Amino acid sequence: MDIDHDAIPPDVPDEDRRFFLKQSMFIAGLSMAPVDFLQAALAPDDGPVGNAVKVKLSLTVNGKRRRISIDPRMTLLDVLRENMGLTGTKKGCDFGQCGACTVHVDGRRTLSCLTFAVMQHGSKVTTIEGLSDGEKLHPLQEAFIKHDGLQCGYCTPGQVMSGVACIREGHAGSAAEVREYMSGNLCRCGAYPNIVDAILEVKKEGAKV
Amino acid sequence: MKPFQYLRPKTIAEAISMATDYPEAQYIAGGTNLVELMKRGIASPSKLIDINHLPLKKIEHRYDRLRIGALALNSDVAKHKSVLSRQPLLAQALLAGASGQLRNMATVGGNLLQRTRCSYFYDLALPCNKRKPGTGCGAEAGINRTHAIFFAGNGFGGNEKSSCIAVHPSDMCVALAALDTEVVINGTSGERRVPLKDFHRLSTLQPELDTNLQPGELVTAIEVTDNAFAQHSHYLKVRDRASYAFALVSVAAALQMDGGRIWDARMALGGVAHKPWRYWAIDLMLRGQAPSEKLFREVAEHEMQSARATTQNAFKIKLTSNAIVAALKAATGIS
Amino acid sequence: MNRQSLDNPSDPSLSRVDGAAKVTGTATYSAEYAIPGLVHAVLVTSTIAKGSITAIDSREADAVPGVLAVISHINAMTIPGWPPKKQPAERVPPGTAFRVFYDSLIYFDGQPVAMVIAATHEQAMHAASLVRVTYQQEPHRTHFEKNIAHSGIPLNVQRAKNSPFQDYERGDAAALRDAHVRIEAEYTIPTQHHQPLEPHAIIAVWEAEDKLTVYDKNQGVKSAQGQLAQAFKLPRENVQVVATYIGGAFGSGIRVWPHTMAAVMAAKQLKLPVKLVLGREQMFTSVGYRPYTKQKISIGAVKDGRLAGIVHEGTGQTSMYEEHLERTVLASRALYACPHVATRYRLLPLDVNTPTWMRGPGDATGMFALESAMDELAYALKADPLEFRLKNYAESDPERNLPWSAKSLRECYELGAEKIGWKNRLPEPRSVKRNGMLLGYGMASSLYGFHRHPSKARAIMQADGSVIVQSATMDIGPGTGTAMTRIAAKVLGLNAKKVRFDLGHSALPDAPGQNGSSTIPSVGSAVHVACEALKSKLVALAGEMPEGRKSGGQLVVRNGRIFSSQDDKEGISYADILKYHYLNELEVTEESKSGAERDQYSMYSFGCHFVEVEVNPLTGEVRVTRAVTCADVGAIINYQTARSQSIGGVVGGIGMALMEHSEMDHRFGRYVTTDFASYHIPVHADVPPIEVYYIDKPDMQANPIGSKGLGEIAIVGVAAAIANAVFHATGKRVRELPITPDKLI
Incomplete structure (x- = not known):
């Protein structure tokens, strides 16, 4: 069976070139592209850029800046677990009713299952993996x-x-x-x-x- | 979840024009309710307008009122100096709701707009007039232990096809309903103000509508007028576990007392109706009276005369009555 | 007496060996293995309780970008171990495990009817919402009370004359008839769900056409291995099951469930590794539950407070296709010295999924009824509930007429009573208030049968003197690795840091699944004997060394070294022995199992719970404000983790007593409480400080380590203790759980 590997969110976050290549192909093929999207695509520094298939954004996770391009539907939790390999943050209920997905966003405890990652463009996220000081536990x-x-x-x-x-x-x-x-x-x-x-x-x- | 396009407006005007241009768009702020609704397929906006970067976070006291920006976080409001000193009932209600994490995410505007927790609303396989008008109210002859006991007029809010016995889930709104609160709304034709009592709707013919907000409109702030209730207010929440649960019944009581007598009284009830239920007659009943358990019991039972149980929630009538007594006792400090 | 409490431990405890992995987030749970090329599956479940599927339209779902397949009974592979499908489909006779994607028939609401597999979770979720299933609906029966007439003697019991669930009677029924005081009451517990914080999850990987590896959340890797090998007709060794970390289970992982099979099938059909994580709502219909159970107890006593008779009847719900039996009524035969006891157990098949064992299965349910009834009878006798129990203390097993292997329940009662301050309790219900709240005290007993299954362990001494111990046992949370490390370290005289314990992999030596409080008794014994055997081997090898020969065969093992005599200051290290013999490692595998002692003694774990509650007289809200739990489980292996397990049992009991209730809308046969907002489990604020005490007297009749099971008795009886305390506080007897405010105002 063939699978569309391009549809799989990348494990490696930095992939700007591939992203832009795909974006331009996508735009070329999209006659009904909303105007704001096309404009946004030209001004990448203003915020998350993209369409309903992929958005490009950056997050600082555990002190490290990560640029990712993802399906806008991905929650911060799923990005941490599925794309960044940070599985220490847990999915218990996915509806904000159990607290297992708690991370710190800009210093505040936050439920990562109830926020789309794209909304956190530019945020500083600390997960359990980033709490300890190297080998020294918090x-x-x-x-x-x-x-x-x-x-x-x-x-x-x-x-x-x-x-x-x-x-x-x-x-x-x-x-x-x-x-x-x-x-x-x-x-x-x-x-x-x-x-x-x-x-x-x-x-x-x-x-x- | 249906794919959506993410939009991030920089100004209120831009946000409103986006929402007006795309009727299928929805604003998102804290996301604590909307993200869940989207995951469950109950909301499926094709465009999501992230308003978190609009300048609507400010909490300030100006002239005779406390103005709280729609994007102020529940946790920030609950600990704000002016809120604690002038409207402690609001802080108390906020802290009775949700959890530390949710209060860090949820905004005041979002809290006003949160949707019911009725199980039928959340399950696409079950009938629900609110989610899908005309399919019937699943709860009415189903599991309705936690459902409404106060309705518009005498009925259940219309005919069978439009009935909804769900309750409003917010704690914050119950406190605001007891106080003099206005909701500040912006739309294409400018700003308007709606008293909180007129903001939420009872489930009459259109249970799918929780509020009187018009398409494209954006809540930008709430304003609470100064009052003299700070010394004698109390928010009581009764629930099935000690914390992190929606109210079976809640009572926001705000009294002004002097010389051992009550001179002004406001009360709103939560978990009992499609919107925070204001007990309008309480002021008349308590004004000039000295607090006593007997008086509070009379007052409680008076309002309960118009309550009406469904199949499983008759206990809520007695529970609400008891909760009113308990809240008034706590607010007046009698034992 | 060697009474120990962790609040004042005389024996230091070993901190959880995997604690660091768990607090740093590096512990890897089933859904978290980074398998290259992984694709994501999402289940579509039925929205009717009975009937058949007439059509599945997956066109919209198929069109979603990234979707790889929509699997259902229409296109699912044939499972070689399953019987050929019948045309037209026929309902299976009771006693047949549900087969996923097998035919068009619907047995319960929430049944998997299709599965979408896509490149990403988001795509699969979206496509799953677009699969259109149409049904031919048939009338269903899900309402327990309305269908009780359909209950009967389980077929399993009809077929097996020696089944413990056969109707039972001892003594003369006239004794109860003639009792001075008699109580007859019905007790109901609603359906309750395990709901571990980690949803059930699996990653299925076919390494080759005939080689399968699954990373699956379950409580028994060996059992899962066997079931999967059988289904796919593979040699056992071709199937490997990995479950190193399990995010709680409480019984929900004892079986291989349909979703596991579904993921394995999809992986096989697509030739891709497939990950499936159940949604929280799916956890209500996919992995069993504690069954709705109705019980009736008639109990009577003579004037001096001696029991005259107990008749205990129980009926539990099960599915239409399988029987789930549990020990609901059995405790009534053994707990008290009572001349006349009769028990009857029935099942009520409904159009629901099959229940399963949930912490303290049967006994937690049965003990709520029995210990509530005992309390009612004590009040009717105007007797102290504790003294009433002591008066009817069973000095030997009245059911089997055997001596107990060990029983210190009396000491448990005394200890618990002392710690809670029982003697200060005013007997009159609703007589004490504290800060405006009604104050009440209640207690209940606990017991759970002893389970020990044949188990193997391998102990491998490494060249550096450290040891690796292995067994295919599990850790769903109690701290198995920690306890086993402690057993091994003690036998070998090693610092625990020099012991590593491996579990949770089917390639390791045979061990039972983690259930029925059997892990420490079974696997702990195997680890003990394996380490003893390893030590003997080391001693023998040391005896062949020059230092060893000096001893004349009287070697002494102390602190991980072997000495030629008591006066020998230096000794030989384990590493020296291996080095001398040119060995890289030294390995032994041993098996341990029960013997004839099981026929000579009756073996149980015992315990009791004392609680203090406050009830708000206006709102009916109940808060447990103190809890004391005492257990007699033989030797305590590791205090700290044992204490945590006991605390956890009380917390589970608080949930059972005060809030847990899975509610179904019977018009649809569908649960409406399908998330943590509507199915309440206790939160921090519901849980008071909990004091834990152990008698800690080894039961050497039970096994070589003298230790019996703890996990179940930690919860058995808690709900009754709370209900009894609520009665004491309010004067209201609640016989139907949970005790929510509506029942008290």
Whole structure:
């Protein structure tokens, strides 16, 4: 069976030449191309550029600028997992109801399943893979291990990212506050009390998060 | 999901002209509801107008009112100094809704426009007058434990083909409904203002319409007029789990008290109607009275006289009544 | 007595060996393998509960760019292990697993009817929404209460005289009739779903025409290997199943489900690696559930509080094509010393997908009824619920008339009562308020049968003195690798850092799937005996070395070194032994299984739960404010991970008691609660601090490590303890779960 490999989103993000080649072919073949798209295609620095098949955009992920061309329907979550190989961010429900896909966008905890990647053009995204300082784990990652704030591990990256944000936001003042502000992160194994302990300890010890 | 073209206007005028030029286009802000609707095939805009880069994030107090830009994030509003000092009820309601992550994404404008959580609306295989007018209301004789108990007029909102017993899911809007709120709307013919009570619709003949927003119009801000409720307001939310759940019933109570008596009272109820349900008569009933549980019980039951249960939600009548009592007790500080 | 709590551990615990991988996001789950050329599949599922497909129009779907195929019963490959298709299609007799894309018949709403495969997930999703399926609809039966008349003795039970699900009776029924106090009540639990955070997912790769590798979320790689090999008529070794990390399962991964077969078929037909991830809504009809179950209990006691009789009847729902049986009524035979006990178990086939085992299968359901009824009876007797249970304590197994291999339930009760402060509880219901909330305390017992299956483990000593231990066991979350590492490290006297444990791959030595709390008893024993055998080999080899010969055969193993005598300060390291014998590695594989002890003793894990609840008198909202859980599961292998498992069980029980409820609109036979916004599971704010205590007395009759299962008893009984506490707080007895505000106002 033949497959259209061009339709597969590229694993390698930098592929400007190929993109433009394809764009120009696409435009040439599209008699009904909307005017704004054609104009946009000529001004690539203004924002994400493209049409309903592909858009080109750039994101800074874990400190590294990545230029990608993707199907505009791709969520930030799917771009991270499918195109960038950053599978630490999890897809639990895909509807913003479980928190497993939590990442930081421009410093705020965000559900990556509920935002189209194209909307995040120019944003700075931090995923679980970018939280630690090389081999040195983030204090909350250490605390999760120490307090066993996990079992199956699937919700864990989201819990950690959310927990870090919870501390930074100033919502880790008490166990009750942590529970309320962490309630957007579901854990079916039931590691909640240990997660709360981990967050409170990091907050109490005052390590830089 | 149907393919769509992504558009990013730089000005409000550009956004409105895009939306006017392409009737099949939709604005997107936080995306917390729309992205889900698109994934499920309930919304399928062929053009998505990303308004996040429009200058509509500002929260400020001017003259006699608090003006909150439509793109202000729920979490930013909830912690804003002016909101906390002047309209704590709004902050309380915002924090009762969704989760830390969602509040970081969801905008005030999007919150106003979020669609119901009725399961029938979200399942393409089931009938739903709101999603597909004329297919019938799946919930009316189905699973309706969480559905409406207040309706337009005496009926369920029209005839069978147009009925909808879904409830509005927002917490923020319930607080805003209890306060004096105006929605600022921009369109091709300029700016207009709609009192919040007239912004959302009850499900009359067109349950597919949640609001009175016209095609192409853009919500640019809300404005809440100053009041004297800050000391005696309370948002109470009853739900099936302790957090991160939509309300079974919620109550926004805002009172002004002096010398042990109530001098002004506003109340709106959430989770009970197709829009935030304003309890209009409460001011008359409470004005000049000293707070007591007995009084609050009378007040609660008065409004419940016009409530009407469907097959599974009779409990909501009692629950709402109890919740009104609890909210008034909390707002007045009586035990 | 060696009572231990992690809150004050006298025994340090080993942190989860895969903790770092999980907190950094490097742990790879089934859908996350980077396989080159991967294509994406999306299922299209039925929107009717019964009938047949009359047409599938995939023209619009086919036209979507990137779409590679739309597979359905019309064009699906023939599975060699399945019987030839009948023309016209015939409904299968009960007892036949559902075969995906086999014929046009619809057995349940949500049944896979087609699958779209495309280059990208977005394309496949869009195309799936465009597949038009038309049906010939037939009247369906999905409503349990309305169809209860169709329930009956399971066919499996009719055929097997020695089935444990046969009707059971001991003693004289007159005893219950003549009891001084008697309660008769019905208890209902609704359908509940596992809903692990990781949706079920598979990547299927045909490496060659007759060679298959699947990266599949399941709880038993060996069992999956066997089932796939059988279906495709391949030698077992040609099928490899990889499931290193599993994002929770709770029973949903015990079987190979239709979606797994669908992905494997598609990969074969397209000759491409196929990835299929179930949508959250599909998780409600694809991977089983805890079945809707109705129970009736008649229970009575004589004046002094001794039980006179228990009659426990239960009926669970199943599908039209398969029987799912569970231990619903069985605990009533064994938990209490009661002269007269009768149990009856029935099934009600409905037009739904087949249920499956969900954490504490049967017992979590049955114990809600039994322990609620015990509580009701205690109140009727004006007895303390705990003292009432102690009065009826079974000193030996009253069902099998055998001694317990070990039972410290009494100690559990005492410990739990002490920690929750049971003696301060005022007996009168609805008598105490705290901060305006009604305050209540409740307790319930827990038990779960002992399961141990034949298991193998391989232990390989490396040249550097570190050891690799392997077994085809699983870790769906309890920390299998951590516990096994600890067992191996202890036997060999090594630092745990020098042990690596491999699991989750079908090429490893045989092990059972992870279910029925059997992993530690089964695989833990195998790891123990394999490491003992390895140690013996090392000792023998050391004995042949000059240092070893000095000992005269009395070698001492200590801290990972072998010494010629107690006074020997230096000793020989494992690495020295391998080096001396010119060995790169030294390997042993051992099997461990139960023996005659199973006929001499009755073996169970025991436990109990105590909870404190607050109920808002106006809104009916229930919050569990404290929970104490105590378990007697023999020896605790690793405190920290065991404690987490116990906490998780209580959290699952909070969900079961207070919120979990899969609701169906029976006009359509379709679930309407199909996401996490409508199917509630507990969130952080629902969960209080949970105290965990273990008796920690090894049960050496059970197995060489003296340890029994923990995963199930952690949840069994929790729902009853909460319901009992709610009664104590409010005076309202809720016999139908979940206990939502509408039931209390």
